[in-house]
Amino acid sequence: MPEAANVMDRLVSLAKRRGFVFQSSEIYGGLGSVWDYGPLGVELKNNIKERWWRSMVHEREDIEGLDAAILMHPKVWEASGHLAGFTDPLVDCRQCKNRFRADDPRIKGSPGQPDAQCPVCGSKGMLTAPRMFNLMFKTFMGPVEEAAAVVYLRPETAQGIYVNYVNVLQSSRQKIPFGIAQVGKAFRNEITPGNFTFRTREFEQMEMQFFVKPGTDQQWFEFWREERMKWLVGLGIRAERLRFHQHTPQELAHYAKEAYDIQYEFPFGWQEFEGIHNRTDFDLSRHQEASGKKLEYLDPATTERFIPYVVETSAGADRTALVVMVDAYHEEEVAGEKRVVLRFHPAIAPLKAAVFPLVNKDGMPELSRRIFDDLRKHQKVFYDDGGSIGRRYRRQDEAGTPFGITIDGQSIQDGTVTVRDRDTLLQVRVAADGLAGYLAERLRS
Numbered sequence: 001m002p003e004a005a006n007v008m009d010r011l012v013s014l015a016k017r018r019g020f021v022f023q024s025s026e027i028y029g030g031l032g033s034v035w036d037y038g039p040l041g042v043e044l045k046n047n048i049k050e051r052w053w054r055s056m057v058h059e060r061e062d063i064e065g066l067d068a069a070i071l072m073h074p075k076v077w078e079a080s081g082h083l084a085g086f087t088d089p090l091v092d093c094r095q096c097k098n099r100f101r102a103d104d105p106r107i108k109g110s111p112g113q114p115d116a117q118c119p120v121c122g123s124k125g126m127l128t129a130p131r132m133f134n135l136m137f138k139t140f141m142g143p144v145e146e147a148a149a150v151v152y153l154r155p156e157t158a159q160g161i162y163v164n165y166v167n168v169l170q171s172s173r174q175k176i177p178f179g180i181a182q183v184g185k186a187f188r189n190e191i192t193p194g195n196f197t198f199r200t201r202e203f204e205q206m207e208m209q210f211f212v213k214p215g216t217d218q219q220w221f222e223f224w225r226e227e228r229m230k231w232l233v234g235l236g237i238r239a240e241r242l243r244f245h246q247h248t249p250q251e252l253a254h255y256a257k258e259a260y261d262i263q264y265e266f267p268f269g270w271q272e273f274e275g276i277h278n279r280t281d282f283d284l285s286r287h288q289e290a291s292g293k294k295l296e297y298l299d300p301a302t303t304e305r306f307i308p309y310v311v312e313t314s315a316g317a318d319r320t321a322l323v324v325m326v327d328a329y330h331e332e333e334v335a336g337e338k339r340v341v342l343r344f345h346p347a348i349a350p351l352k353a354a355v356f357p358l359v360n361k362d363g364m365p366e367l368s369r370r371i372f373d374d375l376r377k378h379q380k381v382f383y384d385d386g387g388s389i390g391r392r393y394r395r396q397d398e399a400g401t402p403f404g405i406t407i408d409g410q411s412i413q414d415g416t417v418t419v420r421d422r423d424t425l426l427q428v429r430v431a432a433d434g435l436a437g438y439l440a441e442r443l444r445s
């Protein structure tokens with residue numbers, strides 16, 4: 001798919017040029033599969049996270065927020081199964097030093113045997129037998145680097161929610177069913193990262209764990225599956241590029257009874273960027289057993305005791321931002337000229353509007369500054385007086401800015417300005433006094 005690959009290359013290049021995403025530590029040659037968000041990227045990602053938080057925590061009475069630490073007691077990962085089970089069998093090539101998953105379909109023969117052939121350098125008999133490799137990043141707490149001091153960077157945010165489940169339940173006076181939502185970083189030492197920010201070793205999750213009575217889990221699972229798809233479509237992502245993928249028994253994680261991925265059709269194929277999982281009572285039961293602390297729920301109505309089931313919605317904030325960028329990216333021709341435009345939903349666009357004095361004289365800069373100073377109290381807006389108006393429009397199209405506000409000669413006379421719509425390219429005259437209200441109405445989601 002050379003064309004598809006090119007689209008991705010052009011998006012990566014635009015992301016760097018316009019300040020969405022930079023390679024980590026680029027001046028030192030970069031750190032593999034680690035990325036930094038620039039001025040526009042951090043606004044985009046913050047807007048996505050903020051919208052998620054609002055829909056999960058603020059708009060619902062039955063979900064509480066949490067911000068747990070990245071470092072946790074090592075026993076958490078024993079109980080959760082991550083220490084024993086969160087591993088991939090890997091093989092190394094002793095010739096070229098490349099490392100592969102043992103089930104890499106490109107490997108011919110059985111690794112460890114003389115017939116096995118390295119898919120990169122082609123050497124025979126140089127592949128080691130498969131060895132288990134844990135995906136958790138390990139470090140040491142305190143001054144001594146010894147086994148007793150080992151801690152892990154969390155590979156998922158969910159465990160911080162489970163170990164706080166009773167704290168949140170008691171302090172918030174919630175009753176089951178209820179949920180806990182969290183946005184935070186997680187780390188996995190992936191062996192085959194790649195595709196820009198799609199598979200990275202450090203990433204941010206937006207996770208919500210919904211605690212329900214056993215027997216009602218199926219109904220809540222269906223509910224959250226539909227809710228999450230609706231939310232993504234509301235984010236402006238084209239519905240025809242989204243689909244569910246149900247996990248087969250082979251794909252199911254060790255804790256899951258049923259799971260669906262939400263996939264997006266990237267230029268590199270359909271890929272998962274969010275999951276809805278029925279984790280049953282696996283995690284809470286394991287933590288109750290390992291900690292010796294009761295994690296049962298006492299139903300006040302029936303006086304029944306049970307360990308709740310958990311329905312999880314787990315989204316990658318970075319992957320969602322990538323989906324939004326890929327989906328918004330358009331190359332088109334306008335009046336015989338090529339333009340690149342990011343058609344972000346206005347509510348999550350990094351910049352909401354740009355203010356342009358048509359020329360830098362005749363009172364236009366002064367009026368433009370006044371308008372800009374007023375608007376930036378309400379929205380993230382940008383001031384640009386450099387270059388032709390056409391060039392300024394194109395720069396904002398590439399940034400995905402929904403509205404361009406131009407102050408011209410008529411503005412000085414009658415106090416109106418033109419507002420250009422990024423998508424329709426239509427221009428309307430609006431009273432400068434009413435601009436804040438005009439924008440607010442159009443940015444409401």
Ligand SMILES: [Zn+2]
Pocket residue numbers: 093094095096097098118119120121122123
């Ligand atoms: Zn090799």
